[in-house]
Amino acid sequence: MTRKREFKSQEIYVNMGPQHPSTHGVLRLMLRTDGEIVSDVAPMIGYLHRCAEKYGESGTYQMMIPYTDRMDYLAGMNCNWAYCLAAEKLGNVVVPERAEYIRIVMGELNRIASHLIAFGTYGLDLGAFTPFFYALDEREKILDLFEMVCGARLTYSYFRIGGVSQDLPEGWEQRCNQFIDDFRLRMKEFNDLLSHNYIFIKRTADVGVISPAMAIDYGCTGPVLRGSGVRWDLRIDEAYSLYDRFRFQIPIGRGEKGAIGDSWDRYMVRIREMEQSCDIIKQALRGLPDTGEYRAKVPKVFKPPKGEVYVRSESSKGELGFYLISDGTDRPYRVKARSPSLSNLCVLPAISEGMMIADLVATLGSLDIVMGEIDR
């Protein structure tokens, strides 16, 4: 009697994260893989949950601002801004013009800094080490500028309800102008090094394609949505602050190297947005009024009238919204943040079926998530 031995082949489960070099923080992906092919992905979040929203309810309106820094820690200014916008709308505060201009400059500088990290770590994800150092080098200069205005390099808490915490120091505008001029030259280097590298294009084109309809269905915003070819930017479509005074373009994915909405498109949208941000900063520095208040007169005990408000703004990752309920006291009854990274991450399982592990890393990198914002 012969017994036939058969080799059983089965799919295996692999834990990618929470400690993994390319999950950008403490994201855990459960992969069901058949060899190199990923048949299922389940993102598991919550490793960085710090009850930021609950903290917001237990403190005054101003006390929430430092917590927003810790949400998207790569774009702290934008998070400050989104929260302050909501609180100002709730309390009917009018922000002085000079403060608005300063805010726009800071927001756009931070957008560049955040996109630089996205650019550099995306190179790391694909095995290119050098772009990361080039990107961090430029980011350091932006952080120097931030340090000049508020003393902090990562968690700024520079924005206040009604303006910003302090005026620009002497000579800041010139330094910022100088940086923008230098940075435009460096952008070319970035493109030569990574964007138009043959291997890089091979690795990212037609990888992780998000169709426009799918991007809208899953609530993707920011560069992920624009990478799919949807022209939607809150800075223009819902011009908050003084963005209606500025002239700039919205870069969208056009499927230059592959399908519309592939990883290369999303990556390139960020690169082009950095150029547009440079334009905006130049215009803002030109239009910055020499005199004027940098903060509106807001009482120390800030008591907005009863009501609720949802205000959204364009962070570097996408639509960052804050929902506030006021019960008339000096503390918000409810604080809720709508974070773009969470929606952008949610599309990952839908697009990653049948991918190779290497492509999964490339797709995840192109979504540019920040775990601090997802878990809050």
Added chain:
Amino acid sequence: MQEINGVSYLTKQIWTDATWLRFLSLNELGFFLMLIAGVLVLTFVLAYGTFVVWAERKVAGHVQDRLGPMRVGWHGWLQTLADGIKLMMKEDIYPTLADKPLFVLAPPIVFLSAFVGYAVVPFSQNAQMADLDIGVLYIMATASLGVIGLIMAGWASNSKWPLYGAMRSAALTVAYGIPLGLSIIPVLMVAGSLSMQDLVQSQNGGILHWNFFRCWPFMPLAFIIFFISNLAETNRVPFDIAEAESELVGGYHTEYSGVSFSVFFLAEYAAMYLACAVTTTLFLGGYLPPDLSGIPLILSLALLGIFLFWRFKTFHDRSQVSEAIFCAILVAAITLLWGVWPYFFWFLAKTGVLLYLMLHLRWTLPRLRIDQMMYMCWKVLTPVAFINILGTGLWWMWITGIPKNWWPY
């Protein structure tokens, strides 16, 4: 020994009489001396390995606009030693569920496969441990043994990421062994021998007799295929998918620590240098001097001057300038070596250039995906290598005439 293409073997014959370095004719004394030679080569590999690690970190630093190691020793040249000591003092951790015998055995096998190849590398006319008649095949065979160690490491770790790394490296090494072997064949056809010394001597007579400059464009094509395949065989960027850091954490050596890890590390650099040495022997005239005379020499010196000028102009840090001065002193020292021992100097210089190319590629390029690499191997490199063999053969027939006994029956 017979003459091929009018190449003189005078010097070689002198050394044929002193048989003590020749592997195949050993007596008791010969065995003892072989042992000494082996230790010498091992020392060379270790010393050179530490140097290459330092060089890699310096190149990486300068490519990335930073300084690289600067603390231990002058400009960090002892950094590798310090790291090695640190790794040796660390605890060797064995995962609980690991297959311990295999786990322990894997790093030595990888290192051994990288090291035994040095037995036939002709560092100079007489600095060669053994001039095997099948030298090239021997290196190919021993170098591909390394993948067994990698698979062992990946399997014995009993962890999923190392297993992925092992599978990838197995697929890679098996696949790229084929274009590697095929791209050697044109050289063997021209040289008519598999012995490393014969291969070098067949390129005697100046730079234009090097295999790289012969049979244009077939030989350069073979060189490119060989170089790319070597990058893949040694798991270097852009083919480092076996230890792809951002995908597989550490690949096959994820679970290793301490000395075992450092052995893997050293084996990688030993294999790298071996690959450069073989490339030099096969295509760049081995240890032979380029024999530039007259105008080419002046031209190349001028080019070197322009390059150095440009390099100095792009320095924007004093420490980099002092490094360049250090390099100049090094070059002077090496020139002295050139006077004393020219063959060894030229061997070091040529392998150094190839090595630098490998380092620079690593810090410039992203990584390929495994299916793209397989595509490149099976659908690009292998067919091209086959056509290349045909082309070289036709070319060589055209040069030397059709042999009288071309039809064996």
